[in-house]
Amino acid sequence: MEKTLVLIKPDAVERNFVGKILALYEENGLKITELKMLNATEELAKTHYAEHVEKPFFPEILAYITRSPIVALILEGEDAIAKVRAINGSTDPKEAAEGTVRNLYAVSKSENSVHASDSVESAEREIKIWF
Template identity: 60%
Template sequence: MRERSLILIKPDAVERNLIGQIINCYEEVGLKVMAMRMENITEEVASKHYAEHKGKAFYDELIKYITRSPLCAIILEGKDAISKIRQLNGHTNPAKAEDGTIRKYFGVNLTENCVHASDSVETAKREIAMWFPN
């Protein structure tokens, strides 16, 4: 089934000029970039995006990190995109990520793990509408 997912190439990866390399990883497995934009996000947008984490110990650090510098928001599309992307991204903690995954190659630590991806079709719809309202 063809699906769409939101990908955020996070500030740590943008700062290290990894956007092209990360997009290439997705394109190599047959995913297509449907939309893309760069922006500095506000705390308001960040808190809306990460609302499910509010109140958790790492929340304030996450908001500070995601708003520190530009990120690259992307819509990817392809057959079984959600599961393909999540497998390619690897474990949230780069130290536990599998060889061959984006986070293993490019992630720094649990916070600076270079990418975000929607975790379900429903989440993707919500996130895409938030990041790409048009």
């Protein structure tokens, strides 16, 4: 069974969509193995987004991810990484397929409600950061 990390970001938590987003994962055969709500510190966010720290848009990412609570979870299932990324949809909600998390709940391309690991290596790294 494959594991992946999902972060339900501040915009979705603030608008009370946590339960609806979790239900989409469970309805698609994924099992929640760990879950917690927390406030991401700047240090935690910088570790998670290390590849973006020097980029001009990083201050916006940092302000967004630390502005209010997030929900971090580990999902497990067959092809969990690809499955979660399909359930989440395109980072641009205008391009996200109907019924995906971002189509349903994202505010914009930058406030896109969820993060998911994009590979086995990323999942392993990110799970260690958040759990």
